[in-house]
Structure formats: structure tokens, C-alpha cells
Amino acid sequence: MDLFSNLALGFSTVLKLVPVNVPVLGLMPLPVNILLCFVGCLIGTLIGxxxxxxxxxxIAIxxxxxxxxxxxGALIMLAGIYYGAQYGGxxxxxxxxxPGEATSVVTTLDGHQMAKQGRAGVALGIAAIGSFFAGCVATVVIAALGxxxxxxxxxxxxxxxxSLMVMGLVFAVVLARGSVMKALAMIVLGLLLSTVGQDLESGQERLTLGLQDLSDGIDFAVLAMGLFGFAExxxxxxxxxxRDVVKGAIGRLLPSRQDFRESFWPVVRGTGLGAILGILPGNGAVLGPFASYTLEKKIAKEPRRFGRGAxxxxxxPESANxxxxxxxxxxxxTxxxxxxxxxxxxxxxxxxHGIIPGPQVMTKNPTLFWGMVVSMWVGNLMLLVINLPLVGLWVKLLKVPYRLMFPAILIFCCIGIYSINNNPADVLFTAFFGLVGYVLIKFSFEPAPLLLGFVLGKLMEEKLRQALILSRGSFSTFVERPVSAGLLVVAAIMLVLALLPSIQKGREEVFTE
Amino acid sequence: MTGMDEGVARPGGALRVRNPQDAGAGLFLLAVAAFALWKGADLPLGTLRSMGAGMLPTSLAVLVGAFGLALIGFSLVQDGPGLDRWRLRGPVFILGSVVVFALLIRTVGLAVAGPVSMLVSCFATDEVRWKEAIIFSLGMTAFCILLFKVMLSLPIPVLTLSLPIPLRF
Known part of the structure; x- marks a missing residue:
């Protein structure tokens, strides 16, 4: 079986012993990657x-x-940070x-109620256990579908x-919060920003304002840290x-037998929903928790318990998340x-780190690909092992006042931006995008679609140009090729549906509930 | 009933901005589009068959502008929220501290740039307690030096004195 040999390769990458020069002790073989995953999970939760x-x-910090x-090692650690941050949310x-982000909005409904009833520990426990189960299933799904x-x-x-990227962007717009038109505008603005820098073919400088630092384009990290780090x-x-920090005891962490019985099927259903929705290009993951919550409420014997600590x-929702x-x-x-x-x-x-994501990663760099897939599972296991015992520490962190937090975040962001190219100009650009982010917030634009448009922009331009060269300048190629046409039709239907007034109302309800 | 007339929207009257937030948003997009069109005006457009460097920037800028116009248009017919209050204090001191960091990191190094920029950022809020802020910024800088320089060995200047204009004797 390919699947198993691939996963075995992944495990051997994650568990590989690397001789490391440890101070005092000398050269020692250490499982560096798994340690990185551990550290990533820990600090990810710490900041998250x-x-x-x-x-x-x-992640930006x-x-x-x-x-x-x-x-x-870097990607394994980042995966750890990602899961830590998710669980921190x-x-x-x-x-x-x-809620740390949109996907944990639903958790506040019953999770915080449970905490108020003195069952915070159980809520955290079942969230971690459900997440672990979901993580195991999702890892197999990735390995199988990869x-x-x-x-x-x-x-x-x-x-x-x-066409696939167009569909992904449309999905992202439809699933984003707020006005559809503003989200579309943000995507186009992101695409526009991605054209800054040298032209792919002619090497001409485009919209660089004569600044040499912009001739390679706007650095992704600069944009992300400005829009998300500083503007936030x-x-x-x-x-x-x-802050409505729960006072009093966290209570026992391990859910009782009855808790397990009550949450077994919700975990299974949530995992299924979340896994399927997550694959959708264009932020399907955000729908998982909502869908799961609605489903559980619908099929519950006493729907009234929901919102009161069920x-x-x-x-x-946590499993779906x-x-x-x-x-x-x-x-x-892929x-x-x-x-x-x-x-x-x-x-x-x-x-x-010099890796261009895409189908070639798996073929050219299998250790990296499968190492990352397995590290996802290991990361989930670590969350279970380290996070629950450290709940007390997390509660203390929740009380850190913001007046101390923001200077620390600032200095981390500054050091990070500077270190990418050892260039102070990058730090100045980040400050500029922080200002842009502030303006966007004031006009209630969501910055996330902008970032997505920016990231996809270069690739889209490349593919668009290639497609038009192949078709001798005719746009009909996008509708004549069946797969491409199908993707565009799906995108168009989604967009029309999202703009229909009745659906728009429903969309608002989903996100405000 | 005459007293009621004033509050009611008058059909046929002058156009009125009913959604100031979206109107502002539209103006912002128009400004961005105009800027991009102005800066990209010299780039060759090319043809669809072989696109020039200017084809995409120009068409995307036009699209951004179109969204701006649409937002302004809708803001005249649909009611919406007013403009948020803009405060200068946050942006000035937070982004100012970032600029300070950018200027100091190469010239004097992290050991000075860290505390100074963190303290500048503290002006952004009323909640600041200066004694605490000074100790915290020094401690945080020490931690960053330990983490990034000693443990991760990133090439960050910790303490140098290289002035932008080289001094010669």
C-alpha cells in the first residue's frame, strides 16, 4: 500500500535523530523535528x-x-504553531x-456557558479530545487524497x-463576513498589489514608484504583518x-463517561462535516463549526439545552473546526x-524557505510533504498531551494586560520583518501597510480577501497569460474547455446566490448567531 | 402633520449620501485606482495574445475604480452606518514606533532600538504605567536578543555604532 509506505516515510522524517551539538553535553542524537513540533505547539498556544x-x-509573529x-523542520514547526494557535483560540x-477567529465563534455559545457552570475543564477536555479524533481522521484523509x-x-x-483559482476566490468572497461587494473589491485590490514589481516576461518595472526595494514586488510577510499584526x-x-474571564475553578479536565457518551456522535459528525467542507477551495473550513452546531441542534432531543452549556x-463544532x-x-x-x-x-x-507550494512538492520533496502530514498528527497528539496539563498557565496568560502585550507584539513583528531580508526598508513598508490596514478597518473592509487575492495574483497572472498565448488571445478557451467551464459555472452560481437578497439575509444570520 | 415632513426622505430632492461609510470606502478605492492608473500609464498594454506589462495593472486598476464607483452609487440609495471616528493617536505612536525601529536597528542595534521603539509605542494608550513599561521593555529586549541572536543566531545587529554618514578623520 502506497498510503502506508508514505506515512512510514513521514514518521521516519518526524522521528529522525539528528546529531546536535548540545552545550556542555557535546554531540548528541536528538529527534530534532519532533522537538520542533513540540516547541511550535507550545509557543503557538502560548501566543494564541x-x-x-x-x-x-x-503565525505572523x-x-x-x-x-x-x-x-x-521549519514547516513542521509552523504546522505545530498553527495547531497551537487554533487550540489557543x-x-x-x-x-x-x-473567539480567536471566525471558526471558534460557535464554541463561545456553549463552551463559555459550560465554563460559567464550573465545567470549563470538561469543555476544554472534550474540545481537545474531539480535536484529536478529528485530527487523526483528517490526517488519513490528507494522506489518501494527496x-x-x-x-x-x-x-x-x-x-x-x-478557472480553479477564480472559483476559489469567489468561494472566499461568498464565505467571508460582511458585504459581498466590498469583499470582491478587496480581492481585486489584492490582485492589483500583486502586480507591483518586475513584469514576469519583459522584466519591466511596474508600479514600483521608482523604489528599488519594490522591484521584486511587495513582500508577502510585509503585507500580512502590516494588515494583520499592526492594524489589529x-x-x-x-x-x-x-474580558469576561471565568472566575473560580476550572474543574476536572477529564469528561465523565456520560459526557463521552453524549459527545461521541457529535464528534464523529463534526469531523465528517469539517473535513469535507475544509477541502473546498476558498475557506470552507469556516463553515464546518457552524454547520456542525446547526446539525447537532436540529437532531438533539432537547434543542433548548443549546446555548446553555450543552x-x-x-x-x-470543535471537531469540525x-x-x-x-x-x-x-x-x-496538492x-x-x-x-x-x-x-x-x-x-x-x-x-x-524556498519551497513553491504545488503539485511538485510531493513528487520532488516527498520527505518534506509526508513529514508535514505526519507532523500534523503528532501536533494534534501534543496538543492533547501538553495543553490540558497546562490549563492553569493559559488561564494566567489570559490576564496579561493589553498595555504590556502590544509593545511585545510590536517588537516581535519588527524583528521578524527585519530578519526576512535584513532590510530596514521592509520595516518601513510594514508600517505603511499597517496604516492601509487601519484605513480598511475604518471603512469596514475585511483584509483577509485582499491577502488571498495578493497571494494568488502572481500565479493567476502567469496562468492567464499562458492560457491566452495557447488560445491565441481568445477568452473563449476558458469556456470551451469542459473542466474550466464547469469550474467557472460553479463560481458564477455561487456568486449569484450570494447576491440574492434572501440568501444574503441568511448569510448574515449565520455569521451573527 | 406639517412638523413630520422634515424627517421624511423627499423623493425627487437632491441626492443625499445615505451610507457615509460606503461612500468613503468608494472614494478610497477611486483614489487607489487613480494612483495606479497614473503610475502605470507608461507601461505598454500589449494585446490579449501577448500581454504587455501594463495590461493587468491597468485593467485591475479600472476594476478597483469600478467597485469604488459602485460603492458610491449604492451609498446614495441605501442607508448604512456613518463614518467611524478616526483617531490619530494610535496610528501615530504605534506606526511611529515601527519607523523608529527601522531607523535605529542598523545604526545603533537592537539593544537600543528595542526599548526605545517599545516606549514610543506606549504613548498610544492612557493605561501606560511608565515604571512598569521601562522595566518590561528592557526585559523584553533582553529576551529577544537571547532568543533571536543567541539561540536562533539571526544576523541582527545588537549593539553597533554605524552612523548613516560614515565619519572619517
Missing amino acids: VLPGVGPIAT LLPITFGLDPT STTAILVNI LPLTKLALLFGPAEYF ILRNLESPET IEGVAG NAGAQTAFIPLL LGIPPNAVMALMVGAMTI
Whole structure:
């Protein structure tokens, strides 16, 4: 079986012993990759539980830590950071009623109620156990789908690729919060920003304003850290959140036998929903928890318990959340298309380490690919092992005042940006994009679609040009080729549906519930 | 009933911005589009068969502008939220501290750039307690030096004195 030999390769990468020169002790063989995964999970959670710091900001802040590592180690660590940050978001949702990001919004409903009833420990416990189960399933899904999807991707011509990316962007718009038109505008703005720099073919400088630092284009990390890191600080300073930290005991962590019985099927259903939705190009992962919560509420014997601390309302969505967070890697690793802003950040991180995500990663660099897949499973296991015993520490971190947090975040971001190219000009550009991000917030534009458009922009331009050269300048190639036409039709239908007034209302309800 | 007339929208009257936030957003997009069109005006457009360097930037800028116009148009017919209050203090001191970091990191090094920029950023909030902020910024800088320089060995200047204009004697 290919699947098993591939996973075995992954495990051998993750568990590989590397001789390391340890101070005092001398040369020692250490399982470096697994240690990196451990450290990643730990600090990912550490930063992720700080209120007001979502997964995107967490990864942006911690990115520089991976710069000195080899690509495989760096990506394994980043995967650890990602899961840590995700779980940190759920922890704040349960304990403080502040969701780290859209996917843990649902967890606040019943999770925080459970915490208020003195069952915070059980809520955190079932979230971790459900997430672990979901992680196991999702890892197998990735391993199983990775190969066939990669083969499919290699069959895609430029026209199909272009249409696929268009569909991904449309999905991202439809699933984003707020106005559809503003989200579309942000995508186009992101695409426009991606054209800054030298032209792919002629090498002409485009929109660089004569600045030499811009001739390679706008650095991805610069844009992300400005829009998410700095602009988020500005937003938080203006609207200080009220922290509703749970007082009193966390209670026992291990759910009782009855808790397990009540949450077993919600976990299974949530995992299924989350895993399937997560694969969709264009942030399907965000729908998983919502879908799971709605489903559990619909089929529950007493729907009234929901919103009052029902354990199913934590178990299902949390599993869906984690399953989706993981299967979201599938479009990235196989097609090279990041489905959401977090994955876009992973693309940026991979590019910094010299890896261009796409179907060729698996064929050219199998140890990296399978090492990363397995490290996802290991990361999930570690969350279970390290996070639960450390709950007390996380609760203490929740009380760190923002007046100390923001200077620390600032200095980390500055060091990180500077370290990418050892160029102070990058730091100045980041400040500029922080200002842009602030303006966008003031006009209630969501920055996430912009980032996604920016990341996909270069690839889209390349594929568009190739497709048009092949078709001798005729746009009909996109509708004449059946696969490409099918993708565009799906995109068009989604867009029309999203713009229909009745659906728009439903969309608002989904996101405000 | 005459007193009620004032509050009611008058059909046929002058156009009125009913959604200031979206109108502002539209103007912002128009400004960006105009800037991009101006800066990209010299680039060759080429043909669809072989695109020039300017084809995509120009068409994308036009699209951005079109979204701007659409937002402004809708803001005249649909009610919406007013403009948010803009505060200068946050942007000035937070982004200012970033600029300070950029200027100091090469010239004097992290040991100075760290505490100074963190303290500048503290002006952004009223909650600051200066004694605590000074100790925290020094401690945080020490931690960063330990983490990034000693443990991860990134090439960050910790303490140098290279002035932008080289001094010669």
C-alpha cells in the first residue's frame, strides 16, 4: 500500500535523530523535528491564547523563529504553531468568551456557558479530545487524497488552473463576513498589489514608484504583518474588549463517561462535516463549526439545552473546526492554492524557505510533504498531551494586560520583518501597510480577501497569460474547455446566490448567531 | 402633520449620501485606482495574445475604480452606518514606533532600538504605567536578543555604532 509506505516515510522524517551539538553535553542524537513540533505547539498556544491575537497574527509573529531552520523542520514547526494557535483560540473562546477567529465563534455559545457552570475543564477536555479524533481522521484523509489530487493537478492546463483559482476566490468572497461587494473589491485590490514589481516576461518595472526595494514586488510577510499584526493592534487599542474571564475553578479536565457518551456522535459528525467542507477551495473550513452546531441542534432531543452549556455544542463544532483546519492544507499542498488567509500565510512562509507550494512538492520533496502530514498528527497528539496539563498557565496568560502585550507584539513583528531580508526598508513598508490596514478597518473592509487575492495574483497572472498565448488571445478557451467551464459555472452560481437578497439575509444570520 | 415632513426622505430632492461609510470606502478605492492608473500609464498594454506589462495593472486598476464607483452609487440609495471616528493617536505612536525601529536597528542595534521603539509605542494608550513599561521593555529586549541572536543566531545587529554618514578623520 502506497498510503502506508508514505506515512512510514513521514514518521521516519518526524522521528529522525539528528546529531546536535548540545552545550556542555557535546554531540548528541536528538529527534530534532519532533522537538520542533513540540516547541511550535507550545509557543503557538502560548501566543494564541492571548486575547486579541488570532491564528493569523500568531503565525505572523512567530514566523521569524523558523528562519534559521532547514525547510522541513521549519514547516513542521509552523504546522505545530498553527495547531497551537487554533487550540489557543478555542481556549479563549471557552474561558473568556472571545473567539480567536471566525471558526471558534460557535464554541463561545456553549463552551463559555459550560465554563460559567464550573465545567470549563470538561469543555476544554472534550474540545481537545474531539480535536484529536478529528485530527487523526483528517490526517488519513490528507494522506489518501494527496496523491490522486496531485496527479489531477498535473493534468490541469493553464486555463483550468486559472478557472480553479477564480472559483476559489469567489468561494472566499461568498464565505467571508460582511458585504459581498466590498469583499470582491478587496480581492481585486489584492490582485492589483500583486502586480507591483518586475513584469514576469519583459522584466519591466511596474508600479514600483521608482523604489528599488519594490522591484521584486511587495513582500508577502510585509503585507500580512502590516494588515494583520499592526492594524489589529490599532483596532484593539481603540476598542478595548471586555474580558469576561471565568472566575473560580476550572474543574476536572477529564469528561465523565456520560459526557463521552453524549459527545461521541457529535464528534464523529463534526469531523465528517469539517473535513469535507475544509477541502473546498476558498475557506470552507469556516463553515464546518457552524454547520456542525446547526446539525447537532436540529437532531438533539432537547434543542433548548443549546446555548446553555450543552456539551454537544462544544464537541461537534470543535471537531469540525480542527478537521477543517487540517483538510484546508489539501488544496494548498496538492494544487498550490491557499484556501484562506492562514494558508496564504503558510504559502508566504514556504516561499521564504524556498519551497513553491504545488503539485511538485510531493513528487520532488516527498520527505518534506509526508513529514508535514505526519507532523500534523503528532501536533494534534501534543496538543492533547501538553495543553490540558497546562490549563492553569493559559488561564494566567489570559490576564496579561493589553498595555504590556502590544509593545511585545510590536517588537516581535519588527524583528521578524527585519530578519526576512535584513532590510530596514521592509520595516518601513510594514508600517505603511499597517496604516492601509487601519484605513480598511475604518471603512469596514475585511483584509483577509485582499491577502488571498495578493497571494494568488502572481500565479493567476502567469496562468492567464499562458492560457491566452495557447488560445491565441481568445477568452473563449476558458469556456470551451469542459473542466474550466464547469469550474467557472460553479463560481458564477455561487456568486449569484450570494447576491440574492434572501440568501444574503441568511448569510448574515449565520455569521451573527 | 406639517412638523413630520422634515424627517421624511423627499423623493425627487437632491441626492443625499445615505451610507457615509460606503461612500468613503468608494472614494478610497477611486483614489487607489487613480494612483495606479497614473503610475502605470507608461507601461505598454500589449494585446490579449501577448500581454504587455501594463495590461493587468491597468485593467485591475479600472476594476478597483469600478467597485469604488459602485460603492458610491449604492451609498446614495441605501442607508448604512456613518463614518467611524478616526483617531490619530494610535496610528501615530504605534506606526511611529515601527519607523523608529527601522531607523535605529542598523545604526545603533537592537539593544537600543528595542526599548526605545517599545516606549514610543506606549504613548498610544492612557493605561501606560511608565515604571512598569521601562522595566518590561528592557526585559523584553533582553529576551529577544537571547532568543533571536543567541539561540536562533539571526544576523541582527545588537549593539553597533554605524552612523548613516560614515565619519572619517
